[in-house]
Amino acid sequence: MKYNNITPGIFLKRPNRFIAEVEIDGQKETVHVKNTGRRRELLIPGCEVWLTEPGTPGRKTKYDLVAVRKSSGVLFNIDSQAPNKVVKEWLETMDYNRVVPEYTYGDSRIDFYMERGKEKFLMEVKGCTLEVDGVGYFPDAPTERGVKHIRELIKAKKAGFNAILAFVIQMDGVMEVRPNIEIHPEFGEAMNDAKMAGVEILFLTCHVEPDKLEINYKKK
Numbered sequence: 001m002k003y004n005n006i007t008p009g010i011f012l013k014r015p016n017r018f019i020a021e022v023e024i025d026g027q028k029e030t031v032h033v034k035n036t037g038r039r040r041e042l043l044i045p046g047c048e049v050w051l052t053e054p055g056t057p058g059r060k061t062k063y064d065l066v067a068v069r070k071s072s073g074v075l076f077n078i079d080s081q082a083p084n085k086v087v088k089e090w091l092e093t094m095d096y097n098r099v100v101p102e103y104t105y106g107d108s109r110i111d112f113y114m115e116r117g118k119e120k121f122l123m124e125v126k127g128c129t130l131e132v133d134g135v136g137y138f139p140d141a142p143t144e145r146g147v148k149h150i151r152e153l154i155k156a157k158k159a160g161f162n163a164i165l166a167f168v169i170q171m172d173g174v175m176e177v178r179p180n181i182e183i184h185p186e187f188g189e190a191m192n193d194a195k196m197a198g199v200e201i202l203f204l205t206c207h208v209e210p211d212k213l214e215i216n217y218k219k220k
Contacts, residue, residue, distance in 0.1 A: 001082060001085050001086040001089060001120060001212065001213045001214070002211055002212050003052045003066065004023075004052070004187070005052060005053050006050050006051070006052060006210050006211040007024060007050065007052075007053065007063065008024075008048065008049070008050055008051075008210070009022040009023055009029070009031075009048075009049050009050070009052045009063075009211070010022065010023040010046060010047070010048065010049070011044070011045060011046065011047045011048075011049045011065075011068065012028065012045055013045060014033065014039075014043055017033070017036045017037075017038075018030065018032065018033060018036065018069070019033060019038040019061065020043065020049075020065055021121060022049060022063070022065065023035050023041050024051070024063075029062065029129075030049060030061055031051055031061050031062070031063040031064065031065050031150045032059075032060075032061045032063065032064045032065065033064075033065045033078075034064050034065060034078065034079040034080055034081060035065055035078040035079065035080045035129065036080070037078075037080075037129065037130075037140045037141055038140060039078060039140075040069075040130070041070070041130070042068045042070055042076055043068060043209045044071065046171060047068055047069060047070070047071070048068065049065055049067065049068045049069075049159060049193040050063060050066060050068075050210040050211070051063035051065050051066065051139045052064045052066055052067075054191040055207050059101050064079075065078070066078065066079040066082070066206065066208050067208070070092065070131075072195055074171050074172060074173060075169045075171065075172070075208045075209070075210070076080075076121070076129055076131075076170055076208065077116040077129075077170040077171070077206075077208045077213045078129050078170065078189070079121050079128060079170075080097050082127065082168075082170065082213050083109050083125050083126070083127035083168035084101070084111055084125050086168060086206070086214070086215055087111070087112065087123070087125050087204070088101060088112070089164065089215075089216070089219075090113060090215045091123075092112065095116060096114040096115060096116050096121075096164065096187075096219055097115050097116055097117065098114060098115040099112060099113075100112065100113040100114070102115060102135075103122065103155060105122060105152055106152045106155060106156075107146055107148075107152070108149050108152040110122050110123070110124050110149065110152060110153070110156075111123055111124050111125040112125070117152045118158070118165070119162060120148065120161050120162065121142060121161060121162040121163075122152075122153060122156045122162070122163050122164070123163075123164040123165075123166055123202075124149045124150070124152075124153055124164070124165050124166070125166050125168060126138055126139075126146065126165070126166070126167050126168070126177075127165075127166065127167075127168045127170055127202070128167050128169050128170060128174075128177045129170050129171070130180065131171055131174055134173065134174060134216075135174065135176060135177075135178060136167065136169050136171075136176065136177035136178070136181070137177065137178055137180040138167060138177050138178075138179065138180060138187075139180055139183060139187055140180065140183065141183060141184075142183060142187075143184060143187060144182040144185075144186075146184075146187055147184075147187055147190045150187075150189060150190040150193075150194050150199075151189060152195060153198070153199050154193060154194055154197045157194075157197050157198050157199050159164055162200070163194075163198075163199040163200065163206075164200045164201075164202055165191070165194055165199055165202065166198065166204055167201075167202065168204045168206060168215070169204060169205050169206055170208060170213065171205060171206070171208055172204060172207055172208055174205070175203060175205060177203055179186050179191045180190075182198060203217070
C-alpha cells in the first residue's frame, strides 16, 4: 500500500485526538491525525512525522498525518485505515477464490469473508501501533467493539468457518502481538477464549516506509 504524495514534517503538539500541529518547511500547519488513539509514546514534540495530501474538496485540513519515527528510530505507520487496505491487497495475492470486505455475520460486520474451494473463512483485522520492548500490544484503549468481533469469530468457528483474528503490525521488527490486559482485560479474556476455540491468531509482520506499508509475512 503506497501513498501517492508524502511530505515530511516535525510534530509540535496535539490539541485533541483528531488534529495535530506540525511544522512543514518552517511553517506551522494544522493537520488531521488518521488515528484517534493516544499515541503519547510516539507523538512527542520534535519527532519526525510524514503526511499525505489527499486533495479532497472542502476539507478543513490540507494534510493527514500517517507515519512517525519513534525515539528508538523505528518508523511507525499510524494510519488506522491502512491495515484493512494492506490486508485486502495481501489477500488478493493468496489462493482464495473469493474475497469480500465488510461481511455481515451475526450482529457484526467482519472485515473479510473468503472462500477457497468449499472452505469458508472469516477474518477480523486489527492494526497494532503500540510497541514495548520489541513486543506489540493491542488495544491501546478499551474496545468493546473488538471484544464483540472476537466473540463473533468464536461463534463462526463453531459453525464451521475457518475463523482468523489478524493483527497488522504497523512497524518493522515486531513478530508478535499480546493482549494489553492492563488497558482492557476483557479483550485479553476474549482473545484467550478464541485461541481455546480454535480461532487462528495471525501476526502479519510488515515493512514500513514513509510512503508505504507492506505485509512481508510468510505463511509457515
